[in-house]
Amino acid sequence: MKSIEELEKIREQARELINLRKENENKTRIVVGMGTCGISAGARQVLLAILDELKKRNISDVIVTETGCIGMCRFEPLVDVIKPNQPKVTYVNVDADKARQIVARHIVNNQVIDEWVIPNI
C-alpha cells in the first residue's frame, strides 16, 4: 500500500523539474471543459490522460485548467490549447487517446491536428 511518506521522494523529483524550468514565464495552457456535459461525455478520462502524458514527458511548464459549459455540449469533451502568442485552438469530441496525441503533436511538436479542430469560437 502506498503511504504518505513516499511524498518526500515525489517532492524531490518535482523540485528538480521545477528548477530546470523556472525561467519560462510565458506558459502554454490546456483547458478542459468540465461542465456537467463535459464530465458526462468523458472529460475526466481526457484530463487524466493529459496529466499522465505530461508526467511521462517530464513537462511541468504547462498549465492545465478547466472551463464550464460553453454551450457546445454535443462536441464535448472539449479541449483548448492556448500557446503564447498564438490563437486558441479548440479540439472537439476528444477521448483519452486523442488527448495523448494532442500533447505529443501540438504541445511538444507544435503541430495543430487540423482534423480534430473546430474554427475559433
Added chain:
Amino acid sequence: MKELSLHVMDIVENSLNAGATVVEIKIVEDSKKDLLAIEIRDNGMGMDEETAKKALDPFFTSRTTRKVGLGLPLLAQAAKTAGGDVTVHSRPGEGTVVKAWFKKSHIDLQPLGNMAGTVASLVALHPDVDFIYRHVIDGRLFRFHLREIRKRLQDVPVNNPLVVDWIRKFISDNLKEINGGAEGWG
C-alpha cells in the same frame, strides 16, 4: 453519467463555482444496512431555501449558457432509480450539503467507479481548495486530507503532474485495501 464518481465530480464543481474553499466528500458503504451514501459538504456561498428546493428541478439553473441545469437532477434520478434519494441543505453564507443514498444491492445502482480519478482530477484543477475525502467500507476508514499533502510538499504545488499521479495511485491503493483487496477501483 456512467458512474457515481462522475456525479460526485459534477456536484463538487457546483461547490467550487459557489466559491467553496473547503470541500468534504464522504462515502459510506454498509453491507449490513444495504446502503451506499454520498455526502458532499462545502463552505461556498450557499443558497436560500427556495433556491435549494429548485436545485433539484431540471428546469432550473444558475448558469447562463443553457436553460436547463442537470447536475443535481441527474444524481437524484440515479438515486431514486436505485431505491434512494437526494437532499440538499443550504443556507446563504454557510455553504451547502448534498446527501445522496442508494440501496447497495439494487440492480439499477450505477457503479461507484473511479473515485481516485475524481479526487485526483479535482486536485489537479483546483490546487488551492482544501479537499477532504473520507471513504468508509463496512467500518474500515480511508481518509485523505489535501492539506496534509500540501504541508509535506512544501514549495512543490499539489497540481504538479507527478504529485497528481501519486495522489491518484495513493487513493486507489488505499481504497483497494479497505475494500478487502478486491479489484475494480481503477
